Amino acid sequence: xxxxxxxxxxLAAQAMGKIDPLTKAVVPPIHVAxxxxxxxxxxxxxxxxxxxxxxxxxHEAQAVLAMxxxxxxxxxxxxxxxxxxxxxxxxxxxxxHVVASxxxxxxxxxxxxxxxxxxxxxxxxxxTDDLAALKAAVKPGVTxxxxxxxxxxxxxxxxxxxxAAEIAHKAGARLAVDSTCASPVHTRPLTLGADIVxxxxxxxxxxxxxxxxxxxxxxxxxxxxxRIKTVRKGxxxxxxxxxxxxxxxxxxxxxxxxxxxxxxxxxLAERLSAHPLVARVLYPGLPQHxxxxxxxxxxxxxxxxxxxxxVTGGETAAVxxxxxxxxxxxATSLGGVESLIEHRASIExxxxxxxxxxxxxxxxxxxxxxxxxxxxxxxxxGHR
Ligand SMILES: *Cc1c(COP(=O)(O)O)cnc(C)c1O
Numbered sequence: 536x537x538x539x540x541x542x543x544x545x546l547a548a549q550a551m552g553k554i555d556p557l558t559k560a561v562v563p564p565i566h567v568a569x570x571x572x573x574x575x576x577x578x579x580x581x582x583x584x585x586x587x588x589x590x591x592x593x594h595e596a597q598a599v600l601a602m603x604x605x606x607x608x609x610x611x612x613x614x615x616x617x618x619x620x621x622x623x624x625x626x627x628x629x630x631x632h633v634v635a636s637x638x639x640x641x642x643x644x645x646x647x648x649x650x651x652x653x654x655x656x657x658x659x660x661x662x663t664d665d666l667a668a669l670k671a672a673v674k675p676g677v678t679x680x681x682x683x684x685x686x687x688x689x690x691x692x693x694x695x696x697x698x699a700a701e702i703a704h705k706a707g708a709r710l711a712v713d714s715t716c717a718s719p720v721h722t723r724p725l726t727l728g729a730d731i732v733x734x735x736x737x738x739x740x741x742x743x744x745x746x747x748x749x750x751x752x753x754x755x756x757x758x759x760x761x762r763i764k765t766v767r768k769g770x771x772x773x774x775x776x777x778x779x780x781x782x783x784x785x786x787x788x789x790x791x792x793x794x795x796x797x798x799x800x801x802x803l804a805e806r807l808s809a810h811p812l813v814a815r816v817l818y819p820g821l822p823q824h825x826x827x828x829x830x831x832x833x834x835x836x837x838x839x840x841x842x843x844x845x846v847t848g849g850e851t852a853a854v855x856x857x858x859x860x861x862x863x864x865x866a867t868s869l870g871g872v873e874s875l876i877e878h879r880a881s882i883e884x885x886x887x888x889x890x891x892x893x894x895x896x897x898x899x900x901x902x903x904x905x906x907x908x909x910x911x912x913x914x915x916x917g918h919r
Pocket of ligand 1: 615616617618640643684688713715716735736737738749869
């Protein structure tokens with residue numbers, strides 16, 4: 536059997552099976568050097584020159600992610616999800632037009648509005664789950680990038696990646712997908728027609744809430760991908776070697792964690808739908824979710840680890856419910872092995888599409904009965 540036929544789960548479990556040639560260690564060493572010896576003819580035969588453009592531990596983690604995303608052109612790791620995402624926009628030229636999802640990671644939306652526009656990009660936000668609206672928003676020849684997040688924070692709206700890619704490509708634009716909340720276990724956007732995939736690797740890829748990291752993967756090794764490489768090198772956006780090592784260690788158990796987390800999220804979504812103090816559950820795995828049919832087509836192995844609930848009793852009951860959790864941790868972020876709860880509207884502030892009665896739940900790997908019991912007692916306490 537050639538190594539090509541091992542499954543992604545097997546390859547990820549062994550971080551591509553690389554053995555250290557010096558010691559035969561099954562875990563590769565962490566390469567910390569910032570500089571490399573020049574050859575006598577002044578060349579760099581190892582390919583490594585300096586720590587800002589490149590690092591072997593970063594290469595090794597990138598290889599795992601590129602394999603998981605089926606990224607023919609490879610992956611690039613960055614110091615955060617935001618560093619990865621903003622590099623895509625910085626690779627565009629002044630005057631370029633961008634269409635982006637209205638419902639998306641709040642800090643990126645704020646950056647696009649407040650910073651990207653200062654560099655001459657024009658940006659329209661549309662409901663990208665509405666393909667007619669997306670089609671109407673792209674301007675052939677002017678729009679250079681369509682940016683979608685699916686499932687998208689914190690309503691878990693689903694955008695049809697294949698259809699969005701077709702619309703973008705017809706207009707001469709690229710499609711980039713923030714796939715943080717799907718992860719390659721559930722969706723591989725490049726195989727559906729997307730050009731770039733972005734991950735906040737801080738979240739489920741690392742999975743242990745102890746690394747801030749970001750990633751981009753690409754289908755084509757073209758001029759745009761090379762622009763992105765130039766941006767990372769020039770701005771010093773590369774991930775540090777220790778973080779790259781931790782991320783690689785996290786990705787070894789990605790499939791196990793994801794399957795458990797999404798199975799628990801599905802069970803919680805179903806049980807909370809029947810809870811008397813819950814008005815509505817937002818989760819793409821539920822048949823009544825507006826994006827369910829598309830999610831069922833473009834996601835596999837479940838529908839992800841993120842869900843939101845809208846409680847009866849409005850904002851006061853929502854904040855009070857979050858105040859009463861005991862096992863869930865009241866914190867921002869998502870994708871870790873510990874379950875988190877957050878009242879998003881108080882973080883996102885004015886202009887947020889997030890309802891004030893909404894609590895966002897990141898599902899960890901704890902005992903499902905404990906998670907449900909904790910939410911049940913918190914909901915009761917929150918409505919007293
Ligand atoms: C967290 C997150 C980001 C930003 O990632 P950082 O590592 O915090 O910079 C971007 N998109 C989504 C969907 C996220 O959840």
